[in-house]
Amino acid sequence: MYNDSSLPGAWEASDWAVASQCPPSVGGATFLIVAYSAVIAIGLLGNAGLVFIIARQQELRNVTNILIANLSCSDILMCVVCLPVTVIYTLMDRWVLGEALCKVTPFVQCMSVTVSVFSLVLIALERHQLILHPTGWSPAAGHSYLAVGLTWLVACFISLPFLSFNILTNDPFQNISLPANPFRDHLICMELWPSDKHRLAYTTSLLLFQYCLPLLLVLLCYLRIFLRLRRRRDMLERSRRTRGAQRINVMLLAIVVAFALCWLPLNVFNTVFDWHHQALPDCQHDAVFSACHLTAMASTCINPVVYGFLNSNFQRELRATLLRCQCRSQAPESYEAFPLSTVGSEGVTKATSMNMNSPRPEISSAIPAKTIPIHI
Structure with missing residues (x-):
């Protein structure tokens, strides 16, 4: 999930020559473009619309929605910077976009993916805290803004090696033994590390701390939430609001699972390439990479599709x-201003939540004392 080039920097000169002699077919190129x-x-469009609606409505700015908006912002950055560059590089099999983009593109992708993963972790931790410990400390909207800032700062720090070790060069083509070397003037964007040990240590660390461990923590949080709600199945708190909260949990878990599945093929591809790149067929390398990378990039559509279309x-x-x-002169459809998620940014007092004579329905103790959406 860290490598954005279709030709990473571990190949020998002969590998570059063979790959450059295998251009994509017209049908394959058309499919990639479409x-x-x-x-x-x-x-x-989806992520921009989601961010706009959350930012526009004051009542929607709760902790979960702020983190969802942060997830959408990282996806927007990916769509603007990484996807167009990858298409051009894959189709042309050479780098024509300048040295700045050579360094910035993998840096942005690594940073964006890290922010996305950390946002999913923070959402899971928040829901774990508010559902398993409803009377304890609960994060406020201000805490989420601080968490978002720290997330981007840490992600930027983790991605810095790409700015240092990605270079624009034509060196791999200079020593090719051909009567007339057609690749002599071709430039490629590649990673040039001090040694293979440094490169493998960094990429393996990314695989563990940017994918495996965060998603394992997220799944563990949702498993504990599921078990807690299941134990309360026969209690008085089981109501329409509780079932709605469970649907929200399922929806958020679906975003995590879809994200993990989308990025799994590219992680497998990068791991195989890092440790044994000869296992990948020369002329099929770009096709396999493109399929894996396209699947990973589809994760940028998950957030608006799952969160938007499943939330009334x-x-x-x-x-x-x-x-x-x-x-239009017609007034917009009116509805009660419930948050998009079951987690509000500001808690209600304990006395209010326990008031049986309140005109609003009582908030279940199985769910944090927050405003609960009626329709999900």
């Missing part, structure tokens, strides 16, 4: 926004 264009369009409040707000943009 597929990547669709991912870019869905990712940009988000759909209502989206329709109302579109109506206002079209300057």
Whole structure:
């Protein structure tokens, strides 16, 4: 999930020559252009719409939604920088975008993926705290903004080696023994580490701390949440609101699982390439990479699709926004302003949550004392 080039820097000169003699077919190139264009369009429009709606409505700015918006921002950055560059590099099999993008593109991808993973971890930890310890400390919206800032700072630090070790060069083509070397003027963007040990140590660490361990922690959090809610199945708290909260948990878990599955093929590809790149067929290398990378980039569409289409409040707000943009005289559909998620940014007092005579339904103790959406 860290490598954005279709030709990483571990090949020998002969490998570069063979790969350069295997251009993609017209059908394959057309498919890549159409597929990547669709991912870019869905990712940009969907995530931008999600961020806009969350930022526009004050009542939607709770902890979970702020982290969801942060996840969408990292996906937008991926769509703008990484996807177009990867398509161009894969199709042309040479680097024509300059030295700055050679360094910035893998740096941005690594940073964006790290932010996405950390956002998923923070969402899972927040829900774990609020559902398993509803009377304990609960994060506020201000804490989420601080967490978002730290997430980007840590992700930037983790990704710094790509700025140092990615270079633009034509060295691999200079020593090719051909009567007329057609690749002499070709430039490639590759990683040049002090040694293979340094490269393998870094990429293996990324695999563990950017993918395996975070997702394992997330799944553990949701497993404990599921077991806690299951133990309360026959209690008085089991109500329509509790079932709605369970649906939100399932939805958030679906985002995590889909993210993990999307990035799994590219992680496997990069691991095989790092440790035994000869196992990959020469002329099929780009095709295999493109399939794995396209699957990974599809993760940028998960957030708006899963979170947007499965949340009725988000759909209502989206329709109302579109109506206002079209300057229609018809008033937007009115609905009670519940947050998009079951976790609000500001808690209610214990006395309020225990008030049986309140005109609003009582909030179950199985769920944190927060505002609960009626329709999910």
